[in-house]
Structures are given as C-alpha cells and as structure tokens.
Amino acid sequence: MRKITVLGLLAGILSFPALAQNxxxxxxxxxxxxxxxxxxxxxxxxxxxxxxxxxxxxxxxxxxxxxxxxxxxxxxxxxxxxxxxxxxxxxxxxxxxxxxxxxxxxxxxxxxxxxxxxxxxxxxxxxxxxxxxxxxxxxxxxxxxxxxxxxxxxxxxxxxxxxxxxxxxxxxxxxxxxxxxxxxxxxxxxxxxxxxxxxxxxxxxxxxxxxxxxxxxxxxxxxxxxxxxxSEIPKGTKEIYRPDVTEPKKTEEIRDVIYDNIQIPAVIQAYNLPPKTHPDSYAMSMLSTYLTGGNSSLMTKELVDKQQKALAIAAIPLELEDGGIFIMYGITNMGIEPQDLETEIDKLIKQVQAEGISDRDFEKLQNIIENDIVSSNSSMAGVAENLAEAHVIYGDANYVNKVMDAYSQVKKEDLQRVANEYLDLNGRVVLYYLPKTEQAAQ
The missing domain is CATH 3.30.830.10 (Metalloenzyme, LuxS/M16 peptidase-like)
Incomplete structure (x- = not known):
C-alpha cells in the first residue's frame, strides 16, 4: 500500500490515536x-x-x-x-x-x-x-x-x-x-x-x-x-530478475540547468530516501506534508503567501522499494531569481532541522494522516490496490490494518531527526529550469 505522500489538508478534530482504523x-x-x-x-x-x-x-x-x-x-x-x-x-x-x-x-x-x-x-x-x-x-x-x-x-x-x-x-x-x-x-x-x-x-x-x-x-x-x-497457466521457468544494487550515499551536491519551453523559472531539489519499508519513511512522509502538503503547509504559507517569492511550491515524495527520492519544486514569482527562491527554501529546511516543529503542527499532521488512511480504503478500488501492494512490497497483506499503528509510533522529534538525516544540502540534486530564451542569450 502507498504510504502518505502529497496530501490534501483535511481538517481533523480528533487526536491521532482516537480514530481507529477499520x-x-x-x-x-x-x-x-x-x-x-x-x-x-x-x-x-x-x-x-x-x-x-x-x-x-x-x-x-x-x-x-x-x-x-x-x-x-x-x-x-x-x-x-x-x-x-x-x-x-x-x-x-x-x-x-x-x-x-x-x-x-x-x-x-x-x-x-x-x-x-x-x-x-x-x-x-x-x-x-x-x-x-x-x-x-x-x-x-x-x-x-x-x-x-x-x-x-x-x-x-x-x-x-x-x-x-x-x-x-x-x-x-x-x-x-x-x-x-x-x-x-x-x-x-x-x-x-x-x-x-x-x-x-x-x-x-x-x-x-x-x-x-x-x-x-x-x-x-x-x-x-x-x-x-x-490454474492452467504454467509457472515461469526462470528466476525473476531483481536488481541487487545499493545506491551509494551522495556526499556532494549535483547542480545543473535545464532549458525548457517555459516562461517562468523553477527550482527543483531532490534528496535520496530510504527504502519504502524503512521505519523512517513514515516520518519522512509526514515531514513532506508539513513542508509542502497544501495551502497551510510551511513553505506555501511562507514562500507563496507571505514572501510571494513563489507562485507554487510542492513535493513529490517518490517512495520506492529500494529507496526513493524526495523531489521538491518551486515555481518562481515574477521578477524573482531562482537563486533567491532556493535560498529561502534552504532557510526553511534548516529551520526544521534546527528547531523541529510545534506540538500544534504535529497534531494537525496526525489528523491529516488519519483522514488519508481512512479515505484510501473508502472504495473497493483502494482496498484492492492496498491489499496487493501490502503483500508484494511489505510481504504481508495484513499491513493494510497496521498502517495507522505504524504512523502512531512517529514522534514529533522524529521529523526533526529525519530532516537532518535525509535532507542533506551537501548530498542532493539541484536543478534550475529556465526558459529556452535565456539559453539563446547566453
């Protein structure tokens, strides 16, 4: 089953353990x-x-x-x-x-x-x-x-x-x-x-x-x-090929410029994540929601609403079996240079790394997770998909009944810890998307 990624801000009125998972x-x-x-x-x-x-x-x-x-x-x-x-x-x-x-x-x-x-x-x-x-x-x-x-x-x-x-x-x-x-x-x-x-x-x-x-x-x-x-379908005769590759940890930043058919520049950052089944993936999922998950997220309030340096900012936490990536992107506002937006994004990341999040924000995150888990199993299509992924990725179809418990083990301090562990500014990918017209002017 997919753990929580980019979430809608659903208002919750109960504390995290109060809403039992059906x-x-x-x-x-x-x-x-x-x-x-x-x-x-x-x-x-x-x-x-x-x-x-x-x-x-x-x-x-x-x-x-x-x-x-x-x-x-x-x-x-x-x-x-x-x-x-x-x-x-x-x-x-x-x-x-x-x-x-x-x-x-x-x-x-x-x-x-x-x-x-x-x-x-x-x-x-x-x-x-x-x-x-x-x-x-x-x-x-x-x-x-x-x-x-x-x-x-x-x-x-x-x-x-x-x-x-x-x-x-x-x-x-x-x-x-x-x-x-x-x-x-x-x-x-x-x-x-x-x-x-x-x-x-x-x-x-x-x-x-x-x-x-x-x-x-x-x-x-x-x-x-x-x-x-x-029953009549024959079993495969070959061992299923699964790559046995461990991606080495990055120790240096990779930076590049992509010229695209766009009018407004964008800043993309990517950080490598642990395997999907790693315990830290729950805290990282909650952290991505806190940073960019909706209109009341930290970066949207600060960079879109308050500073107006970005037209939009969002994240794509790509959780994968062998270790995914946390992709964050911001589209600059008119007259804002990509470097300016990147600087402000980095300030907010460093703020979370140094200070963590408040009790109030953590409780709001818990309520979002509750609602998302319940809604993911509200249709037969969702149940079918979640059962299949639970068996294949987690090795246990009953994982669908354990997701809420797994998230309940995440503490507020864990979000600060994984921010420091995985959002490494010295081991990431940074891309600037710029209009092709700027390439011609180089």
Missing part, C-alpha cells in the same frame, strides 16, 4: 503455479474490483532496453488468442465496467471495476492476459506509436514535463531507478519482437503476480472461478 477482512490462498490470491468481501454495493499486480517495473529492465514495463502496460490491452485485437476495453465497458493500469519503477498494476455479477468475466479476461497476450509485430508497432504520442504529450511538450526524467538520472548513479518508467523510445525502436516476447515470458507469469478481488463476492464461488481460469 479492519479490512480478507482471505488468501496460493495456486500451485505460484499465483497469490487475496479476496475481500464487501456486500454493501453490487460492485467488484479485480486487479493483478505484476512485480515488474522500470527497475527490472536493462540499461539499453528501458521502457519495456511501461510499454507492456499498453501492449497487454491488445488482446489474446481468444480476445480479438482492440476488443479488451470494449468487452469490459460493454458489460458496465471501467478499467485502467499504471506502471511504476517497481510494479505494473491492472484493474477493472464491474457489476458483481460480471466477476467471472473479469477473471477470464485477466487470465487471458496472463496466459497468452498478443505479443506480435502488429501489436508492438501499434503501441510504439501510442507510447511515442504519450511521451510527446506528457513529457516533451508539457512545461516542466521532464522534471522526473532529469531528476532521476542525476539522483541515481548506479541503481536502475536512474531512468523513468517511460524509458527510451530509441530502445523500444531498436528492440526485436523476440526481446518483447522474452520480457513477457520472464515477468508476466503467475509466480510474479498477485490477484486481488474486492467487493460483492461469495468467497467459495470466487475461489472456484480463480482456480478454473488461472
């Missing part, structure tokens, strides 16, 4: 082929969410073949031996459902939400995707164009769109987190059909997948259908 009941079992299955029954509404989490992301790729995991997020909607090309989405939508998928550095996640009487259809569709997706020349060429267009719209032609790409390749020197999930179009163009087919055989196998069903189900019937559609 327990999520579930059942688990494994098939002989290694597929792990988690089922959660909630008969309050006639909806069921079916999801498959494949434990493969950008980090499982080779340096000269990046973008494969994200590419397969698209390719596996092409169809299968028994589902006509381009009909996957149409079939789900024709039965009253919605569906989507996403890829991160660590995982690829597919899900569909359907009326509960269509659960068997959802299981059949996901089993088809796992057993024999269409990984052929036609599908690959079609999705190459789709990914090219996505990269143009989301990265190349969007102001500040390359922040993640440019930050990752400087924040990591050795770990494969150094490239973003979108990867390289050159690598995708250079890859042979055999390479795509091998990637599918290596990673999209039942022993690298977690199937989650949440909603209006009968446990016995759901298990029967799971066994009917997934």
């Amino acid at each position: 327990k999520i009941e579930f059942k688990e079992f494994d098939l002989d082929n290694g597929l792990h299955v988690i089922m959660h029954q909630d008969n309050t509404t006639p909806i069921v969410v079916t999801s498959v989490l494949y434990h493969v992301g950008a980090k499982n790729e080779q340096p000269d073949r990046t973008g494969f995991a994200h590419f397969f997020e698209h390719l596996m909607f092409e169809g299968s031996e028994n589902i006509e090309r381009g009909e996957y989405m149409n079939i789900i939508q024709a039965h009253g459902g919605t569906l989507n998928a996403y890829t991160s550095n660590d995982i690829t996640y597919y899900y569909e939400s359907l009326p509960s009487n269509e659960l068997e259809l959802a299981l059949y569709m996901e089993s088809e995707r796992m057993l024999h997706s269409k990984v052929d020349e036609t599908g690959v060429e079609t999705q190459r164009e789709v990914v090219k267009e996505e990269k143009r719209q989301s990265y190349d032609n969007r102001p500040y769109g390359s922040i993640l790409i440019e930050t990752l390749k400087r924040a990591y020197s050795e770990h494969p987190y150094r490239w973003a999930p979108i990867g390289s179009l050159e690598h995708l163009n250079a890859a042979s059909i055999e390479e795509f087919q091998q990637f599918y055989k290596d990673f999209y196998v039942p022993n690298n997948a977690t199937l989650t069903i949440a909603g209006d189900i009968d446990y016995q019937q759901a298990e029967e259908w799971v066994r009917k559609y997934f």
Whole structure:
C-alpha cells in the first residue's frame, strides 16, 4: 500500500490515536503455479474490483532496453488468442465496467471495476492476459506509436514535463531507478519482437503476480472461478530478475540547468530516501506534508503567501522499494531569481532541522494522516490496490490494518531527526529550469 505522500489538508478534530482504523477482512490462498490470491468481501454495493499486480517495473529492465514495463502496460490491452485485437476495453465497458493500469519503477498494476455479477468475466479476461497476450509485430508497432504520442504529450511538450526524467538520472548513479518508467523510445525502436516476447515470458507469469478481488463476492464461488481460469497457466521457468544494487550515499551536491519551453523559472531539489519499508519513511512522509502538503503547509504559507517569492511550491515524495527520492519544486514569482527562491527554501529546511516543529503542527499532521488512511480504503478500488501492494512490497497483506499503528509510533522529534538525516544540502540534486530564451542569450 502507498504510504502518505502529497496530501490534501483535511481538517481533523480528533487526536491521532482516537480514530481507529477499520479492519479490512480478507482471505488468501496460493495456486500451485505460484499465483497469490487475496479476496475481500464487501456486500454493501453490487460492485467488484479485480486487479493483478505484476512485480515488474522500470527497475527490472536493462540499461539499453528501458521502457519495456511501461510499454507492456499498453501492449497487454491488445488482446489474446481468444480476445480479438482492440476488443479488451470494449468487452469490459460493454458489460458496465471501467478499467485502467499504471506502471511504476517497481510494479505494473491492472484493474477493472464491474457489476458483481460480471466477476467471472473479469477473471477470464485477466487470465487471458496472463496466459497468452498478443505479443506480435502488429501489436508492438501499434503501441510504439501510442507510447511515442504519450511521451510527446506528457513529457516533451508539457512545461516542466521532464522534471522526473532529469531528476532521476542525476539522483541515481548506479541503481536502475536512474531512468523513468517511460524509458527510451530509441530502445523500444531498436528492440526485436523476440526481446518483447522474452520480457513477457520472464515477468508476466503467475509466480510474479498477485490477484486481488474486492467487493460483492461469495468467497467459495470466487475461489472456484480463480482456480478454473488461472490454474492452467504454467509457472515461469526462470528466476525473476531483481536488481541487487545499493545506491551509494551522495556526499556532494549535483547542480545543473535545464532549458525548457517555459516562461517562468523553477527550482527543483531532490534528496535520496530510504527504502519504502524503512521505519523512517513514515516520518519522512509526514515531514513532506508539513513542508509542502497544501495551502497551510510551511513553505506555501511562507514562500507563496507571505514572501510571494513563489507562485507554487510542492513535493513529490517518490517512495520506492529500494529507496526513493524526495523531489521538491518551486515555481518562481515574477521578477524573482531562482537563486533567491532556493535560498529561502534552504532557510526553511534548516529551520526544521534546527528547531523541529510545534506540538500544534504535529497534531494537525496526525489528523491529516488519519483522514488519508481512512479515505484510501473508502472504495473497493483502494482496498484492492492496498491489499496487493501490502503483500508484494511489505510481504504481508495484513499491513493494510497496521498502517495507522505504524504512523502512531512517529514522534514529533522524529521529523526533526529525519530532516537532518535525509535532507542533506551537501548530498542532493539541484536543478534550475529556465526558459529556452535565456539559453539563446547566453
């Protein structure tokens, strides 16, 4: 499950331990082929969410073949031996459902939400995707164009769109987190059909997948259908490749300038974080909320409202399995130089490092966390995703019921401690995003 990252400021009226986390009941079992299955029954509404989490992301790729995991997020909607090309989405939508998928550095996640009487259809569709997706020349060429267009719209032609790409390749020197999930179009163009087919055989196998069903189900019937559609899928024959790389701690600042199609400069800072499962990640999550999480956060009040040095300031705490990064960015106000904004950001970081936070601010943070945890499990889609991630990342699906307790162990002093531990001004990445017009004037 995702721990708290950039949060909305939800007003809380109770102290942190007062709001008990509602327990999520579930059942688990494994098939002989290694597929792990988690089922959660909630008969309050006639909806069921079916999801498959494949434990493969950008980090499982080779340096000269990046973008494969994200590419397969698209390719596996092409169809299968028994589902006509381009009909996957149409079939789900024709039965009253919605569906989507996403890829991160660590995982690829597919899900569909359907009326509960269509659960068997959802299981059949996901089993088809796992057993024999269409990984052929036609599908690959079609999705190459789709990914090219996505990269143009989301990265190349969007102001500040390359922040993640440019930050990752400087924040990591050795770990494969150094490239973003979108990867390289050159690598995708250079890859042979055999390479795509091998990637599918290596990673999209039942022993690298977690199937989650949440909603209006009968446990016995759901298990029967799971066994009917997934038991025949053969287990992968190769050991799943997982990079065994420890990113060295930075001891020097990395600083650079990126010229972009923008009108207003921006300042980006990035600090390396511990692994997602590290106990300090809870305190860092709360710290990021305190610094930039909403209109009443420290940096928004001080730099946007009071000093008016920034038009906006926010953070992206990218929590990753092997150690993520805390990306903070500020867009300068008119007439403000990036150096001026950076100086004020650093002053606030040093202030927290030296003084910590007040009791009142810490209590407000606790209330925000409470509300966020409750809201993350308020839908069947949220429950399904949180159960899957809890099993894969934390090794225990019951982690979904322990999140509140984990945050309750964080003390006010811990936020000051992790600020000093991880927001190291001498071991970070700093990027200035400047208009291309300034590059021409150099």
